[in-house]
Amino acid sequence: MKQVILNAIKREKTGKEICKKLRKQGLIPAIVYGPHFQPLPIAVKSSELESALIKHKGETILFNLQLANGEPSKIQAILKDHQTHPVTDKIIHIDFLAIHEKETITIDVPLEFIGKPVGISKGGILEILLHELTIECLPSEVPDKITVDISNLDIGDVLHVKDIKVPKGIKVVDNPEETVATILTEAKEVEEEETSEKTTE
CATH class of the missing domain: 2.40.240.10 (Ribosomal Protein L25; Chain P)
Structure with a gap:
């Protein structure tokens, strides 16, 4: 910090x-x-x-x-x-x-996303839904930011709060199941699928 x-x-x-x-x-x-x-x-x-x-x-x-x-x-x-x-x-x-110094605090820490998701090279779109993580720890243990590697995310993959690794001594307050980031299918493909479904109905 x-x-x-x-x-x-x-x-x-x-x-x-x-x-x-x-x-x-x-x-x-x-x-x-x-x-x-x-x-x-x-x-x-x-x-x-x-x-x-x-x-x-x-x-x-x-x-x-x-x-x-x-x-x-x-x-x-x-x-x-x-x-x-x-x-x-x-x-x-x-x-x-x-x-x-000796009392824990609850604080929002910025998330830094690194790496290019493999899903992007396949036409996917990265959507980040959470930019900060709420943590609880001693003041001396508060990190400047928490780095998250998203290079392995493929189309359809979802990164949850529980998937983020934090340093020892830090407790994550956010809901473990909350979505942090996901790789969506390209918009054009979604539109084509919707059009195809309407045609067959």
């Missing part, structure tokens, strides 16, 4: 008007919460957060929040949720989940 230092300030006041003022100053209102952690309203620099998300796109990030005011002065957290502006798509609010 990538570690990123993010400067933050404790928000003494909350509310819509305060949040608007913060955004005009290039700050994003946020809240930090978690087990054994009193919810703490903070604000982080928009430029720093966006830079980190772009640099580590597709990877899991552990944020080391450095508070310029208030206690505690340092908080380790992961980005749990965020809200975006409906028009600009800019992040306007963040939920951080404070973590403790």
Whole structure:
């Protein structure tokens, strides 16, 4: 899991008007919460957060929040949720989940698919239905991403959650039978089959 230092300030006041003022100053209102952690309203620099998300796109990030005011002065957290502006798509609010090194966390980790499925060379179409895997483990064991080799997938094959190998110490939370990826028959062939069936009826 990538570690990123993010400067933050404790928000003494909350509310819509305060949040608007913060955004005009290039700050994003946020809240930090978690087990054994009193919810703490903070604000982080928009430029720093966006830079980190772009640099580590597709990877899991552990944020080391450095508070310029208030206690505690340092908080380790992961980005749990965020809200975006409906028009600009800019992040306007963040939920951080404070973590403790010795306590397990539940987190979504990106899936990275490698290899060219054999079914594609036969005219099949790759359909990916799951791009993240929800896992439970200690913070130190959270991987940046989980690599999935799909080179052996043939037409009609289905890859399920239970087929994905994860590192030791990691528990998969998702339904084992949930479909991750499949190789579909080429669209044209499907249309021809449907037309043929209608003709014979």
